[in-house]
Amino acid sequence: MARTVTTKYDVSEHLRTTQEMAAYLEMCIEEANGDAAFIAKALGDIAKAKGMSQVARDAGLSRESLYKALSGERSPGFDTILKVIGALGIKLHAEAVRATKLKARQS
Numbered sequence: 532m533a534r535t536v537t538t539k540y541d542v543s544e545h546l547r548t549t550q551e552m553a554a555y556l557e558m559c560i561e562e563a564n565g566d567a568a569f570i571a572k573a574l575g576d577i578a579k580a581k582g583m584s585q586v587a588r589d590a591g592l593s594r595e596s597l598y599k600a601l602s603g604e605r606s607p608g609f610d611t612i613l614k615v616i617g618a619l620g621i622k623l624h625a626e627a628v629r630a631t632k633l634k635a636r637q638s
Contacts, residue, residue, distance in 0.1 A: 546580035553621050572603025574615050581619060589618035 546552050559573035578586040578601055587594040591614060600607035601615065616623060 541579075543576045543579035546577055549620050552577045552580065552619065556621060567606035568603050571601050571605075571607050571612070574612065574619070575601030575603065577619055577621075578615065586615065586618045590614040 542555070546555055556570075556573055556577060560570055563569040563573075575598075578597065583597060584594050587597040590597065590611075592600070592611070597615070599605075600611050
């Protein structure tokens with residue numbers, strides 16, 4: 532019987548454009564269900580695709596602290612998130628949630 536060889540999938544290898552990165556982040560935010568560490572990990576994937584050292588410089592953070600903040604093991608401060616998003620060239624936007632959807636979430 533032939534042995535199946537698997538390799539670890541690294542999404543950062545497939546994020547080539549800013550549009551792909553923004554779409555990936557948007558999808559992760561929708562799937563996160565309020566899990567800030569999950570969103571931080573998604574930002575880490577995007578930062579890795581763009582080059583962690585360059586993102587760290589652009590965000591005004593050390594590379595080591597950026598790795599820790601975006602590891603997915605903890606929830607970084609919102610100020611860090613904003614710096615990273617700016618360094619990645621991505622913009623956050625707000626959208627109103629329909630009232631029925633909002634009530635269902637609050638229940």
